[in-house]
Amino acid sequence: MAVTIPVALTMAGSDSGGGAGIQADLRTFAFHAVHGASALTCITAQNTQGVSRVEALSPDMVVAQVTTVVEDIGVQAAKTGMLLNQSIIDAIADYLERNPLPALVVDPVMVSRTGAQLIDDNAIATLRQRLIPLATVLTPNRREAEILAGMEILTLTDMQVAAQKIYSLGPQAVVVKGGGFTNELRGVDIWFDGQAAVLKTQPVETRDTHGTGCTLSAAIAANLARGIPTYTAVTAAKDYVTAALQHSLRIGQGQGPVGHFFPLLDSSRNPDDSYWRSD
Numbered sequence: 001m002a003v004t005i006p007v008a009l010t011m012a013g014s015d016s017g018g019g020a021g022i023q024a025d026l027r028t029f030a031f032h033a034v035h036g037a038s039a040l041t042c043i044t045a046q047n048t049q050g051v052s053r054v055e056a057l058s059p060d061m062v063v064a065q066v067t068t069v070v071e072d073i074g075v076q077a078a079k080t081g082m083l084l085n086q087s088i089i090d091a092i093a094d095y096l097e098r099n100p101l102p103a104l105v106v107d108p109v110m111v112s113r114t115g116a117q118l119i120d121d122n123a124i125a126t127l128r129q130r131l132i133p134l135a136t137v138l139t140p141n142r143r144e145a146e147i148l149a150g151m152e153i154l155t156l157t158d159m160q161v162a163a164q165k166i167y168s169l170g171p172q173a174v175v176v177k178g179g180g181f182t183n184e185l186r187g188v189d190i191w192f193d194g195q196a197a198v199l200k201t202q203p204v205e206t207r208d209t210h211g212t213g214c215t216l217s218a219a220i221a222a223n224l225a226r227g228i229p230t231y232t233a234v235t236a237a238k239d240y241v242t243a244a245l246q247h248s249l250r251i252g253q254g255q256g257p258v259g260h261f262f263p264l265l266d267s268s269r270n271p272d273d274s275y276w277r278s279d
């Protein structure tokens, strides 16, 4: 029997190593029982150690993917990830201004955890001016928040001040993420939508954190597509990232990805059990 489920769209880049980008987003949507559609912005040659090459798709092709999905399937929520250059951001902003979507999570991907710059310098201004004001939720990491707020972030108070400054750029809510800290702020995020809240989890001791940011924003989009109110969509998404981090995958020589499908990793499950049998 066919079922009707919510649909979420990711506009993001491909990570050939499978840990971040579109690959992380689609696995996250699937975990949340949300159908995932995708508009690819660029292809990265990437592994757990870094990005060796990037090629962009044309802005027209990016928008063609979005238009084709929205016209037929429809989407309840979307997210943006790695957008790479100014002309792709302009094209997406043009589309979204003419065709607003019910909910939009903007992950302002600029710098990866491994330190690679993932976006052209002149694209940052366009992201700030055109896309960020359209966001239901904006999810900068520590370095991205420093760029957007124009300040150094060293303390919890700095995170709160930065969140407030970034909120003034026009998103409905901001989550400044603390995964980039190596001290007690690791895993502490700040929510700001006019009111501030500290979102805390137990820090997970692992070097395998590739794709945490993509996973958080995709999980927020999936929860919004399911009709969950924004603050709860964020806190539930954070719980999912924490569980996925607790089951992160030790693959590759660098930072392995989080374990998106962690219930399937449970050692009590095997091909003979109910997950795999239809009887």
Ligand SMILES: Nc1ncnc2c1ncn2[C@@H]1O[C@H](COP(=O)(O)OP(=O)(O)OP(=O)(O)O)[C@@H](O)[C@H]1O
Residues within 6 Å of the ligand: 020, 111, 112, 113, 140, 141, 142, 177, 178, 179, 180, 186, 187, 188, 189, 201, 202, 203, 204, 205, 206, 209, 210, 211, 212, 213, 214, 215, 216, 238, 241, 242, 245
């Ligand atoms: N070691 C950790 N323990 C607990 N939570 C973590 C840890 N690392 C990251 N997080 C959480 O994961 C989410 C993503 O944050 P992070 O700062 O890692 O984003 P990011 O830098 O954009 O990620 P990415 O590595 O994909 O670029 C946040 O909720 C953050 O608090």
Ligand SMILES: Cc1ncc(COP(=O)(O)O)c(N)n1
Residues within 6 Å of the ligand: 012, 013, 014, 015, 020, 021, 022, 044, 046, 081, 082, 109, 111, 112, 113, 114, 118, 209, 210, 211, 212, 213, 214
């Ligand atoms: C295609 C793509 N999109 C996003 C990221 C950021 O994720 P991370 O900071 O975990 O490398 C990435 N590395 N690659």
